Amino acid sequence: MQDYQRIEQAIRFIRENFREQPDLDEVARQIHLSPFHFQRLFREWAGVSPKKFLQFTSIEFAKKLLHAQETLAAVSFETGLSGTSRLHDLFIQIEGMTPGEYRQGGKNLHIYYSHTETLFGNILIASTEKGICHISFVQDKPEPEAVRSRFPAAVLEQKTDRHQQQALKLFRDDWSDLDRVKLHLKGTPFQIKVWNALLQIPMGSLKSYLAIAKQTGDARASRAVGTAVGSNPVAYLIPCHRVITSSGNLGGYHWGIDRKSAIIGWEAARQHVVDDWE
Numbered sequence: 001m002q003d004y005q006r007i008e009q010a011i012r013f014i015r016e017n018f019r020e021q022p023d024l025d026e027v028a029r030q031i032h033l034s035p036f037h038f039q040r041l042f043r044e045w046a047g048v049s050p051k052k053f054l055q056f057t058s059i060e061f062a063k064k065l066l067h068a069q070e071t072l073a074a075v076s077f078e079t080g081l082s083g084t085s086r087l088h089d090l091f092i093q094i095e096g097m098t099p100g101e102y103r104q105g106g107k108n109l110h111i112y113y114s115h116t117e118t119l120f121g122n123i124l125i126a127s128t129e130k131g132i133c134h135i136s137f138v139q140d141k142p143e144p145e146a147v148r149s150r151f152p153a154a155v156l157e158q159k160t161d162r163h164q165q166q167a168l169k170l171f172r173d174d175w176s177d178l179d180r181v182k183l184h185l186k187g188t189p190f191q192i193k194v195w196n197a198l199l200q201i202p203m204g205s206l207k208s209y210l211a212i213a214k215q216t217g218d219a220r221a222s223r224a225v226g227t228a229v230g231s232n233p234v235a236y237l238i239p240c241h242r243v244i245t246s247s248g249n250l251g252g253y254h255w256g257i258d259r260k261s262a263i264i265g266w267e268a269a270r271q272h273v274v275d276d277w278e
Contacts, residue, residue, distance in 0.1 A: 004117045006031045007045040010038070011119070014050070015262045018057045024050055045119060048269040057265030106151030106186070112159040113144045118171040119266070120259055123235065126156075127163040131182030135167070135235045137255040150186060150233060167237055183234060190216070194228035201242040204271030206264070208246040230254060236263070 001009075013030045014022070027050055028038035042050050111133065113126040126134040126147045134147050144156060166181050185192060197215045201207050209229070213221040232240040235255060241263045245251045253260035 001031075002117075003041060004045065004119070006033065006038075007042060007119060008121060010042060010050070011046075011053070011262050011266075012258070014054050015057055015258050015265070018054055021054065046266060046269075048266075052269045053265060056269040057261060104153055106154035109151060109154040111147060111151060111154045111156050112161045112164070113147055113156060114158060114160040114164060116160075116168060116171075118168075120236075120263055123171075125164050125167065127161055127167075128184045130184035131163050132167050132234055132237065133184045133186070134233050135237055136233075137235055137259065170237060181237070183237070185233065187228075187231075187233075190224065191228045191231060194225055195232060195234075195238050198229070198232070198238050198240055198243065201239055203239075204267045206242050206244050209243055209251070210246050212243060226251075242267075 009031050010027055013027055024035045024039060028035045031038065033041065039050065042053070046053060109128055111126050111128055113124060113134075115122060115124055115138070121137050122140065124134070124136050124138045124142075124144055124146060125132065126144065134150065136146050138146075147154075147156060163182060170181070185195065187195065193216050194212060197212050200215075209222045209225050210219065212229070213219050213225045216225065229240045229243050230252065232238050232254075241253060241260045243251065250257055250260055250264070
């Protein structure tokens with residue numbers, strides 16, 4: 001078993017059993033490592049201690065974070081500021097498809113795709129010459145049917161290009177080159193608007209579907225926003241996992257609610273990193 005698989009298994013155990021608050025020894029036993037070795041390996045991959053990750057995986061924390069973030073986001077938005085997060089400051093440029101490309105299903109597009117391992121599971125990532133067009137969590141390494149269904153007329157080739165290399169840095173917590181990451185998206189004007197709003201949610205923060213609807217200009221469009229969030233073609237990079245319900249519940253997630261809670265917990269913990277080895 002490779003190291004990333006051990007950490008993925010540990011994260012799965014934590015997110016499935018956080019209500020029991022398992023200690024370091026118990027989690028280490030699940031992946032057949034000594035507590036010391038597990039602690040060091042987890043810090044190396046996740047950037048925080050297992051204890052800190054467990055604390056921030058709690059759904060109750062998500063509720064508190066939503067309540068606090070709504071106020072901060074509202075103040076920032078109303079005053080025209082963009083300084084609430086590095087993600088907002090280093091805004092990812094979205095370049096929507098032309099109407100012709102949309103109608104023709106990607107005709108004349110050459111799409112590169114590859115599979116890679118991340119902290120939250122295997123992903124399929126695809127790109128055109130303009131930027132990233134698809135990221136999804138997958139099991140094993142299946143054929144890129146998800147890409148094919150979105151771009152039925154495109155030519156697909158298995159290859160890792162510079163766009164993919166830039167995007168994959170974000171999965172290892174290297175956000176320094178975020179402004180260099182480009183997206184090439186196929187979507188309606190409303191979908192592009194919603195995805196753009198998602199990109200402005202700071203790492204470690206959350207927003208409700210209602211707040212996103214208000215940001216797009218129609219507070220009554222929460223259901224439409226939910227549909228647009230659910231059709232997000234670029235997992236993690238466009239952070240649909242940062243949207244939860246107004247009541248504080250996590251809501252749905254295309255790639256599983258357990259994965260969503262784990263990503264939220266990891267991001268929140270990364271924003272509150274302290275020298276904690278307990």
